[in-house]
Amino acid sequence: MLGLGLIGGSLLRAARAAGREVFGYNRSVEAVRAARAEGFDATDNLDEALRRAAAADALVVLAVPVPALPILLAHIRDTAPGCPLTDVTSVKGRVLEEVRAVGLLDRFVGGHPMAGTAESGWAAGDAGLFTGAPWVVAVDDHVDPHIWAQVMALALDCGSFVVPARSDEHDAAAATISHLPHLLAEALAVTAGDVPLAFALAAGSFRDGTRVAATAPDLVRAMCEANAEQLVPVLDRALDLLHHARAELVDGRPITDLVEAGHAARTRYESFPRPDIVTVVIGEERWREELAAQGRAGGVIRSALPVRDSRR
Amino acid sequence: MLGLGLIGGSLLRAARAAGREVFGYNRSVEAVRAARAEGFDATDNLDEALRRAAAADALVVLAVPVPALPILLAHIRDTAPGCPLTDVTSVKGRVLEEVRAVGLLDRFVGGHPMAGTAESGWAAGDAGLFTGAPWVVAVDDHVDPHIWAQVMALALDCGSFVVPARSDEHDAAAATISHLPHLLAEALAVTAGDVPLAFALAAGSFRDGTRVAATAPDLVRAMCEANAEQLVPVLDRALDLLHHARAELVDGRPITDLVEAGHAARTRYESFPRPDIVTVVIGEERWREELAAQGRAGGVIRSALPVRDSRR
Numbered sequence: 095m096l097g098l099g100l101i102g103g104s105l106l107r108a109a110r111a112a113g114r115e116v117f118g119y120n121r122s123v124e125a126v127r128a129a130r131a132e133g134f135d136a137t138d139n140l141d142e143a144l145r146r147a148a149a150a151d152a153l154v155v156l157a158v159p160v161p162a163l164p165i166l167l168a169h170i171r172d173t174a175p176g177c178p179l180t181d182v183t184s185v186k187g188r189v190l191e192e193v194r195a196v197g198l199l200d201r202f203v204g205g206h207p208m209a210g211t212a213e214s215g216w217a218a219g220d221a222g223l224f225t226g227a228p229w230v231v232a233v234d235d236h237v238d239p240h241i242w243a244q245v246m247a248l249a250l251d252c253g254s255f256v257v258p259a260r261s262d263e264h265d266a267a268a269a270t271i272s273h274l275p276h277l278l279a280e281a282l283a284v285t286a287g288d289v290p291l292a293f294a295l296a297a298g299s300f301r302d303g304t305r306v307a308a309t310a311p312d313l314v315r316a317m318c319e320a321n322a323e324q325l326v327p328v329l330d331r332a333l334d335l336l337h338h339a340r341a342e343l344v345d346g347r348p349i350t351d352l353v354e355a356g357h358a359a360r361t362r363y364e365s366f367p368r369p370d371i372v373t374v375v376i377g378e379e380r381w382r383e384e385l386a387a388q389g390r391a392g393g394v395i396r397s398a399l400p401v402r403d404s405r406r
Numbered sequence: 407m408l409g410l411g412l413i414g415g416s417l418l419r420a421a422r423a424a425g426r427e428v429f430g431y432n433r434s435v436e437a438v439r440a441a442r443a444e445g446f447d448a449t450d451n452l453d454e455a456l457r458r459a460a461a462a463d464a465l466v467v468l469a470v471p472v473p474a475l476p477i478l479l480a481h482i483r484d485t486a487p488g489c490p491l492t493d494v495t496s497v498k499g500r501v502l503e504e505v506r507a508v509g510l511l512d513r514f515v516g517g518h519p520m521a522g523t524a525e526s527g528w529a530a531g532d533a534g535l536f537t538g539a540p541w542v543v544a545v546d547d548h549v550d551p552h553i554w555a556q557v558m559a560l561a562l563d564c565g566s567f568v569v570p571a572r573s574d575e576h577d578a579a580a581a582t583i584s585h586l587p588h589l590l591a592e593a594l595a596v597t598a599g600d601v602p603l604a605f606a607l608a609a610g611s612f613r614d615g616t617r618v619a620a621t622a623p624d625l626v627r628a629m630c631e632a633n634a635e636q637l638v639p640v641l642d643r644a645l646d647l648l649h650h651a652r653a654e655l656v657d658g659r660p661i662t663d664l665v666e667a668g669h670a671a672r673t674r675y676e677s678f679p680r681p682d683i684v685t686v687v688i689g690e691e692r693w694r695e696e697l698a699a700q701g702r703a704g705g706v707i708r709s710a711l712p713v714r715d716s717r718r
Contacts, residue, residue, distance in 0.1 A: 267603040275615035278590045280668025281647040285640050287671030290702045291579040293678040303587035305614045307672035311665045322655040328597050335593040343634040353623045356592025359599030360619035366605040390602045
């Protein structure tokens with residue numbers, strides 16, 4: 095486990111609780127001391143951790159912020175280039191680029207456990223953080239079936255269910271269901287802040303619509319800016335819809351298009367199915383395309399899929 | 407009580423529970439029968455109800471949808487033009503126009519109890535609906551202090567606290583904290599509906615941001631379209647903020663302006679004060695301006711203010 099913050103620290107705890115042998119690295123010695131005090135095997139010596147990972151052929155988990163990736167990946171390339179590699183970062187395309195740049199793509203399967211709290215750091219970690227949460231495991235064209243199965247098993251061991259998805263589709267979806275809502279909430283809060291009486295009358299619609307504007311600005315900026323390429327097109331789509339409704343309001347025409355489509359979409363979301371994926375064998379022909387298609391349709395993996403017993 | 411739907415029916419119950427003498431009119435006989443079965447004094451004969459109101463100098467409450475107002479107001483002008491008059495409609499400027507058009511402005515003080523449920527009709531009514539809810543009472547330039555005091559007393563008797571506000575400021579605030587959030591929620595839901603994988607990954611930010619898109623389309627259209635004049639400028643403000651952030655994302659610049667302002671506004675909202683208004687005497691010089699100013703600053707009336715003992 096490279097990085098023992100909220101996610102890495104929670105994952106170290108969850109994986110150990112599942113009976114796995116785990117060891118961790120963290121740059122700051124405070125988190126290492128705290129982890130050791132709780133009986134975990136942890137070090138602030140990166141090369142020592144990576145040599146040990148290489149010797150054990152351990153699954154290496156990147157659990158550091160995106161800006162820390164290049165240096166960390168260079169060390170992995172030098173010391174543990176053969177280890178299977180995954181990550182737990184919320185933006186997948188950017189991580190894929192960094193991994194490709196350092197030449198480790200064939201050992202890498204991206205991941206995104208969709209769990210978190212407003213806290214950060216080792217002390218905020220919790221072995222139960224991933225229980226019942228979706229954990230996206232990337233089915234990009236390059237992924238190796240055996241490494242994919244290892245990442246799937248880690249997610250399942252931690253109590254998550256697995257959503258198979260391509261990295262680019264993950265990022266477009268995250269832009270839509272997480273980053274765009276943040277922008278809309280910020281804009282709503284600012285607009286209301288300038289209208290006399292708005293806060294005095296604000297109730298449920300406003301509270302719901304601005305809840306995520308309470309998120310720390312640095313976090314909001316980091317996620318939106320890192321995913322700008324995917325965020326701009328979905329923001330444009332929302333802006334188009336709003337401009338269309340604006341024109342109707344100005345002309346005294348009904349805003350039926352937006353309101354009925356919005357209600358229909360929200361209704362579809364409420365009844366969105368979550369079927370179990372059970373028929374796919376990892377490594378069989380077109381397994382990646384099949385998993386991506388089933389994930390797109392709401393399918394999730396709740397118990398380990400079989401792996402075809404052969405090299406690709 | 408003219409209209410015995412959710413709001414009118416709840417108000418009839420709440421006012422009787424407060425010890426007031428109440429009687430109601432409803433166009434459809436079903437609601438009248440249901441109200442009578444629960445021991446209420448109700449009729450489907452409008453002129454009978456209005457003659458009785460005129461004889462008793464009763465406070466007449468308009469509790470019908472906006473499209474029903476012109477006909478109802480014409481009857482009131484003919485049969486009970488001297489009665490004090492209020493309403494419980496969510497858009498205040500439009501009602502003010504209708505009342506002015508029929509020549510009853512000097513007897514009218516607008517009101518908006520900010521309470522409701524997803525239900526409608528007499529059967530959905532509840533004597534406790536207004537308990538603890540804000541009830542806007544309009545302090546427009548024309549309002550008579552004695553009628554204003556009667557509407558205030560009704561709201562307080564029903565367990566609400568009173569927010570004094572001008573009708574135009576009420577409508578601008580409602581556009582911002584209710585109608586704009588509906589438009590943003592609809593746009594977010596539609597946008598996500600078109601992105602593969604979005605529903606599969608949707609979590610808290612999306613659920614909060616689209617919750618009000620589950621509202622019946624007709625209700626959303628009715629409130630937004632009736633308040634278009636106030637809604638368009640606040641929608642434009644939100645669109646400006648979003649276009650500004652979009653340009654920054656495209657250029658790879660930080661979206662600090664929007665995110666920090668949004669966070670600051672949401673933080674201000676969370677600590678918005680709700681001081682009691684206690685120093686104003688209704689009917690004294692500039693009492694309307696003073697109440698509007700205190701309402702704008704978050705002030706609320708929790709127990710009846712005194713009325714200056716003189717004619718204006």
